[in-house]
Amino acid sequence: MTPMRLTAVAALLTLGIAGCGGTTKSSVTSAPAQAPASSAAATANPDAPLKQGLKLAFLPKQINNPYMTIVATAGAEAAKEFQGEAKEVGPSDASASSQISYINTLTQQGHDAILISANDPNAVCGPLQQARTKGIKIVSYDSDAAPECRDLFINQASSEEVGRSQLKLLAEMIGNKGEIAILSATANATNQNTWIDFMKDELGKPEYKDMKLVKVAYGDDDDQKSFTETQGLLQAYPDLKGIISPTTVGVSAAARYISGSKYKGKVVLTGLGTPNQMRQFVKDETVQKFALWNPKDLGYLASYAAAALASGQISGAEGETFKAGKLGERTIGKNGEVILGPPFTFEAANIDQFDF
Structure with a gap:
């Protein structure tokens, strides 16, 4: 199976990967207990165009994690497709509180969306809620934040x-x-x-x-x-x-x-x-x-989801749909979850077909 094929599988199959004053880089479940309290409670307009010039920020568990770097890099590439920009910032360690100062800084900088892979679902909740009061959309990916503190969770697989x-x-x-x-x-x-x-x-x-x-x-x-x-x-x-x-x-x-x-x-x-x-x-x-799964697709999907939120196409409600570029139309499931696709098994017979 080629990388293109893996992308196709992820796009077509939907079923219910790896963590303050740190370093920065630029541009590079079981069901939750309660539904997210979307900061976009207003009615969504699925026909609204994606806004140009959107500023997104990926906040991974830690920036020296190769997997997280792949996700953020793909997210930045996706942002270019809709004339936006994305950067990666974050701590060099994966402690529970290490992401908090970055959330506060990104809030002060007025980004349109913060995309976070949470080290601790509750430790980041307060700062994320503060960001949402400023109109910033919150998309968690890979590792969810508490659902009441974000708008969407992009889950790599069930x-x-x-x-x-x-x-x-x-x-x-x-x-x-x-x-x-x-x-x-x-x-x-x-x-x-x-x-x-x-x-x-x-x-x-x-x-x-x-x-x-x-x-x-x-x-x-x-x-x-x-x-x-x-x-x-x-x-x-x-x-x-x-x-x-x-x-x-x-x-x-x-x-x-x-x-x-x-x-x-x-x-x-x-x-x-x-x-x-x-x-x-x-x-x-x-x-x-x-x-x-393909971490490039995870970052790509997260970026388009954040753009759809920030553009008012979706609010994060179950049943809403949005277009995610080459990955096609996606539907928001229960508790604001969007699933990328099923895991894929690598072994000697196929590993040389992939490069990521």
């Missing part, structure tokens, strides 16, 4: 689909038997925790009775900490058969450790990663299979 498919993928490779562990990002990351809940629920099914989850570890979306946590897991649980790391930073760090250790070929690793990060580990047989 949270249930991601969580269950990760567990199924690992189970297939270890024959549904043995001890397993999860290497997550931060303990408060909305997407990670939702996926893990679905993994645990899937694990409770009869077909996995011979599998046991022994530990959920947290690498905080930091390469070195994730590397060290992998080492710790393998030393603490000598009978470990597999690890799931649903974070691009974590899965590549875990693969790097395993590839140079005695555990290579003995412990199965899977998770969510980009092909360029994971290619060498697939080729040296450290990793058999892993999954993700």
